[in-house]
Amino acid sequence: MATDVSKSFGPLVAVSNITLAIQPxxxxxxxxxxxxxxxxxxxxxxxxxxxxxxxxxxxxxxxTDPQARGRIGLVPQQDGVFERxxxxxxxxxxxxxxxxxxxxxxxxxxxxxVQLDPGIERPVGAFSKGMRQRVKIAAxxxxxxxVLLLDExxxxxDPKQRKQMIVLFQSLGQQGRTVLVSSHVLEEVExxxxxxxxxxxxxxxxxxxxxxxxxxxxxxxxxxxVECADARAVAGALVAGGSVVGCRVTTxxxxxxxxxxxxxxxxxxxxxxxxxxxxxxxxxxxxxxxxSVFRYLVGGxx
Amino acid sequence: xxxxxxxxxxxxxxxVTVGRLALVGGFGILVLAIAxxxxxQVSDQQQAIADGVSLVTALGIGLMVPIxxxxxxxxTLGELIEDETIVYLWHRPLARWxxxxxxxxxxxxxxxxxxxxxxxxxxxxxxxxxxTAAAIALATGLASLAYGALFVLLGLLFRRALIWGLIYLFIxxxxxxxxGGGSAQLSIRTYPLSVLARLTNxxxxxxxxxxxxxxxxxIVVALIAVGLTAWRLDKIDxx
Numbered sequence: 183m184a185t186d187v188s189k190s191f192g193p194l195v196a197v198s199n200i201t202l203a204i205q206p207x208x209x210x211x212x213x214x215x216x217x218x219x220x221x222x223x224x225x226x227x228x229x230x231x232x233x234x235x236x237x238x239x240x241x242x243x244x245x246t247d248p249q250a251r252g253r254i255g256l257v258p259q260q261d262g263v264f265e266r267x268x269x270x271x272x273x274x275x276x277x278x279x280x281x282x283x284x285x286x287x288x289x290x291x292x293x294x295x296v297q298l299d300p301g302i303e304r305p306v307g308a309f310s311k312g313m314r315q316r317v318k319i320a321a322x323x324x325x326x327x328x329v330l331l332l333d334e335x336x337x338x339x340d341p342k343q344r345k346q347m348i349v350l351f352q353s354l355g356q357q358g359r360t361v362l363v364s365s366h367v368l369e370e371v372e373x374x375x376x377x378x379x380x381x382x383x384x385x386x387x388x389x390x391x392x393x394x395x396x397x398x399x400x401x402x403x404x405x406x407x408v409e410c411a412d413a414r415a416v417a418g419a420l421v422a423g424g425s426v427v428g429c430r431v432t433t434x435x436x437x438x439x440x441x442x443x444x445x446x447x448x449x450x451x452x453x454x455x456x457x458x459x460x461x462x463x464x465x466x467x468x469x470x471x472x473x474s475v476f477r478y479l480v481g482g483x484x
Numbered sequence: 485x486x487x488x489x490x491x492x493x494x495x496x497x498x499x500v501t502v503g504r505l506a507l508v509g510g511f512g513i514l515v516l517a518i519a520x521x522x523x524x525q526v527s528d529q530q531q532a533i534a535d536g537v538s539l540v541t542a543l544g545i546g547l548m549v550p551i552x553x554x555x556x557x558x559x560t561l562g563e564l565i566e567d568e569t570i571v572y573l574w575h576r577p578l579a580r581w582x583x584x585x586x587x588x589x590x591x592x593x594x595x596x597x598x599x600x601x602x603x604x605x606x607x608x609x610x611x612x613x614x615x616t617a618a619a620i621a622l623a624t625g626l627a628s629l630a631y632g633a634l635f636v637l638l639g640l641l642f643r644r645a646l647i648w649g650l651i652y653l654f655i656x657x658x659x660x661x662x663x664g665g666g667s668a669q670l671s672i673r674t675y676p677l678s679v680l681a682r683l684t685n686x687x688x689x690x691x692x693x694x695x696x697x698x699x700x701x702x703i704v705v706a707l708i709a710v711g712l713t714a715w716r717l718d719k720i721d722x723x
Binding site: 224227228229230231244248249251252254256258260262263264266267272275276278279280281321 | 486487490491494497498567568569571572573574575576577578579721722723
């Protein structure tokens with residue numbers, strides 16, 4: 183739980199007045215790069231002291247309470263692990279430092295959960311990014327924490343591994359653990375099927391279930407560049423169709439469209455081009471997808 | 485205890501690299517070569533002891549020990565901060581002093597044998613006297629403990645700890661403190677040098693402390709530096 187938490191680095195405000203209560207189960211922390219997700223996670227794990235506000239996680243302030251830290255599993259964003267160690271040594275070290283009774287057995291069980299063979303002898307530094315990521319996840323799970331803070335844990339994983347890790351996080355959530363997973367990929371969050379907390383520009387932009395957030399995102403105006411053989415004719419037909427709220431023909435073959443119903447727009451443009459026998463070259467969103475969504479959410483839908 | 489041992493082993497493995505060992509080994513070989521040269525030239529025993537002590541004073545405690553300690557110790561926690569792996573140790577439910585002590589012991593257990601052995605051997609070759617060699621071993625060991633703890637702290641405090649450490653060594657220890665007086669009291673090397681001077685009865689410049697003071701002060705400096713390292717570890721934001 184974070185209450186009115188802020189974090190500044192000199193004049194830069196990375197996180198601004200966030201109040202948040204995360205319940206057991208999986209919660210996705212969604213936001214574009216630079217939104218303040220990692221800084222918030224660092225404060226929740228105790229790695230960084232808030233400039234103002236209070237953090238209470240796993241029964242204590244993780245910054246000052248080692249017992250609370252012992253109930254948290256952390257996957258930090260940085261890629262590096264102890265490069266010269268093998269994977270079993272890295273995970274076992276986590277178990278020893280967390281006072282686990284049988285570190286070797288716990289390390290093997292954690293590696294099994296992320297589907298890594300504890301017998302791999304080569305050092306972690308020689309691993310692919312995906313394998314290192316799974317070693318980090320195993321090290322975070324080795325002491326069976328009540329709270330898991332995972333900063334972009336799916337980075338570097340291939341689609342199959344992503345699916346496996348998502349299933350793992352979901353099962354941990356179903357066991358009653360609190361799992362907070364950060365991501366900047368909307369589709370990834372969709373697969374968590376979870377509650378979503380959206381951050382943008384260091385602030386809490388929205389929170390709720392995934393479908394509610396998605397609906398909010400889809401209702402925002404989106405700028406799209408359309409490239410086709412006859413931009414003027416296509417743009418005119420789209421405006422008449424109702425899914426377009428603004429239009430600017432920039433060249434004979436290009437138009438910038440503003441739509442507030444992207445699904446309807448997709449259907450309309452295909453139909454319009456087909457009816458007019460116009461070859462459609464490209465449909466390109468001009469706003470970075472998430473960035474524009476977050477700007478919209480932060481602006482309160484204005 | 486298990487956690488301390490696990491940290492110690494990890495930090496020990498992290499800091500033993502071919503480059504560092506080559507640098508430290510090169511220093512040792514250089515000192516030994518000079519000692520062999522001295523050994524050939526001197527026939528008088530008392531003069532041989534004085535020559536052996538002078539060699540260790542100038543090249544060993546004055547240069548080799550602090551530089552080797554700086555290279556090894558500043559990287560012990562400094563490298564973990566640089567590559568951000570410190571988070572994997574920091575976020576565990578672990579008393580900070582254990583990390584500070586493990587870092588100090590890990591760097592000292594590489595620095596002490598790699599400085600004490602060649603310097604004691606060089607002293608023995610130059611002086612042909614076992615008790616002189618033992619005094620050198622004690623003095624260099626004390627210097628390594630104090631410098632090691634200080635440079636572990638430096639590695640935690642500064643990104644470019646090696647440069648700051650060299651500035652400290654050359655400006656303070658070898659220049660300002662060399663003037664004598666009050667500044668010499670604040671120079672670490674004057675204490676192990678005093679131990680060496682008292683035990684060998686050789687006059688060494690700035691080595692004016694008594695034997696107990698010479699032994700106790702480096703240990704106290706080391707403990708204070710380890711305590712400050714633990715305190716700082718508790719306060720820092722880690723990436």
